[in-house]
Amino acid sequence: MTRFLLVxxxxxxxxxxxxxxxVVLFNGKDLTGWKIYGTExxxxxxxxxxxxxxxxxxxxxxxxxQFYKNFDLSVQFKQEANGNSGVFxxxxxxxxxxxxxxVEVAPKDHDTGGIYESYxxxxxxxxxxxxxxxLKPGEWNTLRIxxxxxxxxxxxxxxxxxxxxxxxxxxxxxxxxxxxxxxGGIKVxxxxxxxxxx
Numbered sequence: 001m002t003r004f005l006l007v008x009x010x011x012x013x014x015x016x017x018x019x020x021x022x023v024v025l026f027n028g029k030d031l032t033g034w035k036i037y038g039t040e041x042x043x044x045x046x047x048x049x050x051x052x053x054x055x056x057x058x059x060x061x062x063x064x065x066q067f068y069k070n071f072d073l074s075v076q077f078k079q080e081a082n083g084n085s086g087v088f089x090x091x092x093x094x095x096x097x098x099x100x101x102x103v104e105v106a107p108k109d110h111d112t113g114g115i116y117e118s119y120x121x122x123x124x125x126x127x128x129x130x131x132x133x134x135l136k137p138g139e140w141n142t143l144r145i146x147x148x149x150x151x152x153x154x155x156x157x158x159x160x161x162x163x164x165x166x167x168x169x170x171x172x173x174x175x176x177x178x179x180x181x182x183x184g185g186i187k188v189x190x191x192x193x194x195x196x197x198x
Contacts, residue, residue, distance in 0.1 A: 113161030
């Protein structure tokens with residue numbers, strides 16, 4: 001009995017100390033591992049992933065082919081022109097209609113780091129005015145999204161933005177997806193998209 005307890009304890013320690021799997025979502029060269037939805041522009045330039053409004057000025061998405069349920073994602077973005085975009089998680093896309101949850105990436109005073117549910121409840125968490133100065137317009141920003149079970153946390157440039165438990169999110173699974181908002185005039189650069197599976 002003691003031997004079984006000892007083996008169990010060793011296995012528990014090993015499971016706790018094993019490194020989490022790290023996934024580089026963007027290889028800096030092409031869109032391998034991603035799928036384009038809609039007619040907006042997605043391309044690679046100088047090792048950076050660029051999203052840009054096309055002539056149709058509609059919604060567009062770039063989604064991972066793989067689903068990721070529990071993860072800690074870090075991504076850097078720089079807004080050029082209008083930066084109204086976002087990072088969806090546990091999402092699925094049909095045409096240009098997306099289900100899932102968006103961590104907002106938008107111009108200053110428009111809730112970057114907040115959580116929005118498309119075609120559902122709308123805003124789940126908006127950003128208080130005192131946190132709006134964390135965004136650095138026209139510069140590289142680091143967005144971190146941690147999702148485990150029903151618990152979602154977002155961080156912008158190392159500062160906590162949202163900490164929420166949500167039963168509906170907890171039950172879902174899906175892709176990571178980047179968004180181009182409709183309306184035209186949008187251009188955002190992305191780099192260092194690294195995900196740790198939990």
